[in-house]
Amino acid sequence: MPAVIEVRNLRKRYDDKIAVDDVSLTVQEGEIFGILGPNGAGKTTTVECIAGLRTPDRGEITVCGLDPRRDRAGLTRRLGVQLQAGCLPDRLQVAEALELYSSFYPAPADWRALMDDLGLAAKAKTAYAKLSGGQKQRLSIALALVGDPRVAILDELTTGLDPQARRDTWALIEGVRSRGVTIVLVTHFMEEAERLCDRLALIDAGRVVAVDTPAGLTERARIEQRIRFRPSRPLDDHLLTSLPDVSGVTRRGEFVIVDGNDNALNAVTTVLARNRIVAERLRVEQASLEDAFVELTGRHLDAVGPDAK
Amino acid sequence: MSTLNTATATPFTAAHGSATWRLVRAELTLSVRDKVGPLWGVGCPLVVLVILGGVPALREPVATGGGMTIFDLYVPVLILFNLAILALTALPATLAGYRENGVLRRMQTTPVGPARVLTAQLAANFATALVAMALFLAVAGLGFGVDLPQNLAGFAVAWLLAAAALLSVGLLVTALAPGRGPAAAIGTVLFFPMMFFAGLWVPVAYMPPVLQTISHYTPLGAGMRAFEEAYLGQFPSAVPLLTLAAYALGCAVAAVRWFRWQ
Numbered sequence: 001m002p003a004v005i006e007v008r009n010l011r012k013r014y015d016d017k018i019a020v021d022d023v024s025l026t027v028q029e030g031e032i033f034g035i036l037g038p039n040g041a042g043k044t045t046t047v048e049c050i051a052g053l054r055t056p057d058r059g060e061i062t063v064c065g066l067d068p069r070r071d072r073a074g075l076t077r078r079l080g081v082q083l084q085a086g087c088l089p090d091r092l093q094v095a096e097a098l099e100l101y102s103s104f105y106p107a108p109a110d111w112r113a114l115m116d117d118l119g120l121a122a123k124a125k126t127a128y129a130k131l132s133g134g135q136k137q138r139l140s141i142a143l144a145l146v147g148d149p150r151v152a153i154l155d156e157l158t159t160g161l162d163p164q165a166r167r168d169t170w171a172l173i174e175g176v177r178s179r180g181v182t183i184v185l186v187t188h189f190m191e192e193a194e195r196l197c198d199r200l201a202l203i204d205a206g207r208v209v210a211v212d213t214p215a216g217l218t219e220r221a222r223i224e225q226r227i228r229f230r231p232s233r234p235l236d237d238h239l240l241t242s243l244p245d246v247s248g249v250t251r252r253g254e255f256v257i258v259d260g261n262d263n264a265l266n267a268v269t270t271v272l273a274r275n276r277i278v279a280e281r282l283r284v285e286q287a288s289l290e291d292a293f294v295e296l297t298g299r300h301l302d303a304v305g306p307d308a309k
Numbered sequence: 310m311s312t313l314n315t316a317t318a319t320p321f322t323a324a325h326g327s328a329t330w331r332l333v334r335a336e337l338t339l340s341v342r343d344k345v346g347p348l349w350g351v352g353c354p355l356v357v358l359v360i361l362g363g364v365p366a367l368r369e370p371v372a373t374g375g376g377m378t379i380f381d382l383y384v385p386v387l388i389l390f391n392l393a394i395l396a397l398t399a400l401p402a403t404l405a406g407y408r409e410n411g412v413l414r415r416m417q418t419t420p421v422g423p424a425r426v427l428t429a430q431l432a433a434n435f436a437t438a439l440v441a442m443a444l445f446l447a448v449a450g451l452g453f454g455v456d457l458p459q460n461l462a463g464f465a466v467a468w469l470l471a472a473a474a475l476l477s478v479g480l481l482v483t484a485l486a487p488g489r490g491p492a493a494a495i496g497t498v499l500f501f502p503m504m505f506f507a508g509l510w511v512p513v514a515y516m517p518p519v520l521q522t523i524s525h526y527t528p529l530g531a532g533m534r535a536f537e538e539a540y541l542g543q544f545p546s547a548v549p550l551l552t553l554a555a556y557a558l559g560c561a562v563a564a565v566r567w568f569r570w571q
Contacts, residue, residue, distance in 0.1 A: 072420075083414060086411050087411035089412055100331050103327065103328045
């Protein structure tokens with residue numbers, strides 16, 4: 001698949017702090033590419049440079065083969081952007097906004113169909129200020145798509161939404177991708193990245209830590225399984241520690257916690273069965289993208305990075 | 310500014326009008342919904358006009374006014390007053406507000422360029438000012454028997470140039486001010502001396518010669534001079550008209566040049 005966005009050695013600093021230190025990534029046509037990292041990691045600055053809204057200090061960016069700074073007219077026709085900081089006049093109505101923005105493009109999408117698709121038809125005559133957070137986000141997506149772009153950048157789309165609205169928005173994004181639009185999704189929600197992204201870049205402190213599929217990233221982090229259960233009768237730790245797949249056993253109250261590799265669960269249940277011990281309230285904690293992030297960066301995702309705005 | 314190739318525009322867009330026209334319409338709709346612009350920019354000078362019209366002393370002819378009364382002189386002053394409010398307070402507040410809360414930032418991601426955004430603001434305020442001017446002339450004429458300017462064509466040219474000059478100053482203020490607060494402050498600071506030189510408090514004819522000379526080269530002073538000449542039946546002379554045109558052109562070019570989306 002051809003690359004739609006190519007970023008090489010991007011660097012951008014504001015006054016005294018480095019927002020983006022060294023970011024390189026390639027987005028392929030038709031994929032949902034996630035940019036994931038804690039607040040202040042440089043995600044927004046990266047996409048603002050891709051959208052040509054900021055001039056990088058160093059590095060090269062091409063979007064659909066265009067220079068985002070120099071070829072504004074060409075870029076804005078191919079790239080739809082939903083920005084965190086974007087807004088509309090309070091009294092502008094939904095239909096008016098869509099009609100107005102569609103007039104900015106030489107070959108726009110049908111804004112009425114878009115309004116229907118995004119479930120905004122009932123709000124056509126509602127003023128922007130009177131919309132709920134979820135409705136504003138949906139309008140924001142509609143405005144990013146009204147120019148019928150090949151690529152859409154969606155920045156922190158679901159921040160501030162309740163869980164239901166967030167799930168609805170995810171379904172929408174999948175719908176957008178099925179129209180053939182390549183999507184760059186900026187997020188700091190693991191669940192969102194895991195659910196939506198084909199590939200993602202982990203960004204921390206202005207650098208790309210890893211680029212891979214969500215599954216690839218968790219694998220790469222080589223995180224152990226953690227098995228937790230309450231034995232039906234007393235159990236000698238040695239039974240478990242002697243297993244080659246198990247790396248550690250700890251006790252918490254009446255619970256036993258076993259750490260080990262991918263085969264540990266098999267080995268543990270076999271030993272328990274042989275000794276006629278039932279593992280009550282058995283729980284296996286699988287490595288998540290969250291764990292992968294901690295493993296790869298040494299930092300929690302909801303922790304605020306050193307360059308937080 | 311834009312490199313849009315109109316030849317490739319689809320019938321879909323053609324049927325829906327150009328972006329500039331859509332922006333102008335949206336701005337007019339919003340300003341009517343906001344009510345602040347029309348009420349403050351049009352209503353306030355109109356109230357002043359009605360009050361001044363009720364003061365008998367102002368209806369006496371002025372010695373240097375060529376047979377005009379002080380009230381007659383106040384009609385063009387208030388037309389300028391209206392232009393100045395729109396240009397120096399309403400326009401910067403709207404545009405700087407758009408910049409502050411991200412409206413312009415969103416537009417920046419579309420093919421619409423600064424020139425069209427500014428043109429829309431200019432046109433919307435122009436339309437409001439035009440309605441206001443017609444209203445002033447009608448109220449002054451029908452309510453208080455003030456004659457229309459004797460040289461109507463000259464008055465129209467002077468008004469157009471004065472409106473263009475003031476609105477361009479307003480655009481430049483917005484371009485240079487860092488935010489909504491500073492834009493409003495600069496607008497207000499400019500507003501009072503400019504209105505002084507237009508003769509809002511003291512008719513220009515009563516000012517000392519130095520102040521009169523300064524007045525002639527301020528946008529409102531030049532506008533006032535052109536209006537007076539049109540009222541007295543002449544086509545306005547070149548100096549005030551060129552002064553206004555220079556302000557309009559210079560400030561508009563500078564405003565586009567230093568326009569900031571964020």
